[in-house]
Amino acid sequence: MKARLFVVALLAAGFAAMAVAQRPTDWPDVTQQQNYVLHRASSTDPTGANADFRRIEPGATLTALDVDGPGEVSHLWFTIASGEPYHLKRIVLRIYWDGEQSPSVETPIGDFFGLGLGEYYRWQSEMLSVGSDKSLNSFFPMPFRHHARITITNEGKQPVHSFYYNIDYRTYAHELPRDTLYFHAEYRQAQPNRGWTNKWTGNGDPLVNGKTNLDGKDNYVWMEAKGHGQYVGVTMSVLQNQDGWWGEGDDMFFVDDEKTPSIVGTGSEDYFLGAWGFSGGPFSYQLYGAPVVGGDVAGSRSSVYRFHLDSPIPFTKSFKATIEYGNANHRSDNFYSVAYWYQAEPHEAFPPLPPVEARLPALQDVGGPGNGAPAK
Known part of the structure; x- marks a missing residue:
């Protein structure tokens, strides 16, 4: 009987630990008196x-x-x-x-x-x-x-x-723990990304579909940091300058001065935890979603997000979060993003914000399928 009770206690403790581990956000425990x-x-x-x-x-x-x-x-x-x-x-x-x-x-x-x-x-x-x-x-x-x-x-x-x-x-009446990390958020944009070619007819064109990209050199960068901390997510919006599905690009993460990424995905909608080009329409959940889903023609607009609260990506020296724009960066769409992370201070200064008029979404004359004169 004692052995059975011991096993039950272990299981209960294990389930309690799982509940804490799976809690998305560290909310205060409302059953305990708060001291702030x-x-x-x-x-x-x-x-x-x-x-x-x-x-x-x-x-x-x-x-x-x-x-x-x-x-x-x-x-x-x-x-x-x-x-x-x-x-x-x-x-x-x-x-x-x-x-x-x-x-x-x-x-x-x-x-x-x-x-x-x-x-x-x-x-x-x-x-x-x-x-x-x-x-x-x-x-x-x-x-x-x-x-x-x-x-x-x-x-x-x-x-x-x-x-x-x-x-x-x-x-608080007490000092924060010495290892407390600070919240950071950085805006970046590419209006447009410059694809390496506009001589393609579709995402399946062998000209672009067979192109390889192992080092992510020209990827769109969500954020870069020096120091130690952890990446927790990104929101991103896309204005298509060209026809076809914009999301053939893979996410790639470089941890601690890596020359090639140690974390590589299988496609943009896969990173944002959707599938098949978000063909089922818009959705938004606690940690991921695509609340705006456009079509497959120039001028279409999409917005997506992913938060890594289940497993923030830690770094001890440096970190770079990137994504391709089309397979091996062949497309020339507009990307606008904010990356979110925590790190110890001091942080490296961010790139300057683009001038305000350059931040306003506008179609760009880039050539390629469906692209005409830029719309203002």
Whole structure:
């Protein structure tokens, strides 16, 4: 009987450990008393009236959070009233940790929330979501030891009439563990990727289908980092300049100064955990999805995401996350992406953001199937 009870106890402990291991996000245990103090930075009307927003003039920067630590940002919520087209591309989100001069987060605000085509649509995941009436939400944990600052810059030509925000953050009476990693997010784009040829007729054309790419030299780069940390995911949007399926490219990850990638996938839709060119239509789940699925003709638009919360990809010296644009980089579509990772500070400065007008999605004259004069 004792032996049986021992086995049952071991099984129970094992299932409990599995439950903890499979929990997507490290939420606080609500059965235990928490020892942090919860705060909110918001756009509430300081007079107590109902003008609970901030106006941001062209070229101006709003500081939405400026607080001392130790602490952790647990939730971001924004919603924007602006009549300017593509304001999601023109407004820039930056986050600075511990007084750094080079931001750890720098991205057009729409792209940070997976809206890389500059238009609103609803989608949901464990870490990011866009709800009804254009509500932008992030649940990435963002710890900081000494200081946190979040800014919003209007790089557009028109005022942002109403910028609403609620930022929930905790402060702790104790120091953070010395090995705590900091949240980072970096925007990149290629408008367009430049395929090595436009003399192809389809993705199955032997000219491109037999081309090999073992070192990923010309791949589209989601992010590069120096130091130690772990990659946790990416959101990406695609505007096709050419006909056919855009996603024949393989994901490739280079860990700790590798010359050839140690992690290689089998196709773009496979990396984003779909299949067969997302032929079943749009979908969004907790860790992966394709909330926008276009057609197979020039001008089609798609948006996809993947979060590695089940197994972040660790690195100790350096890391580069990339993907092909077509097999062996033969296509010339536009890619817009934000990569998300955690690492120890300091981090390498990001490449400069493209000028605001260059960030606006536009078809490019690249030749190849279905490509005509660029649309403005």
